[in-house]
Amino acid sequence: MELRAELSLYPLAGDVDTNVLAFIEDLVSTGAVSVVTNAMSTQIRGDSQAVFTAVETALEASYNRSGRQVLVAKFLPGPAPQVNPDGN
16 A cells, blocks of 8 residues: 655754754665655655655664654555646
């Protein structure tokens, strides 16, 4: 099953930018999920097992690097909906 996730990481110590960028790089390095970032969050997409594994791996590495942090995650099954330019 395809799964999409929107992730926001909030390190509670250390350099926030460095920690967040390293977390995103860890997600990308799995090679098993599609990763898109913006100013508010990171969206990943792929097979459900690949998405959960990527999040688990990146989060564990991030905890080991940075200590305490909060990860806000939203999961939505299925492919992304197609939206036409006219909004329909």
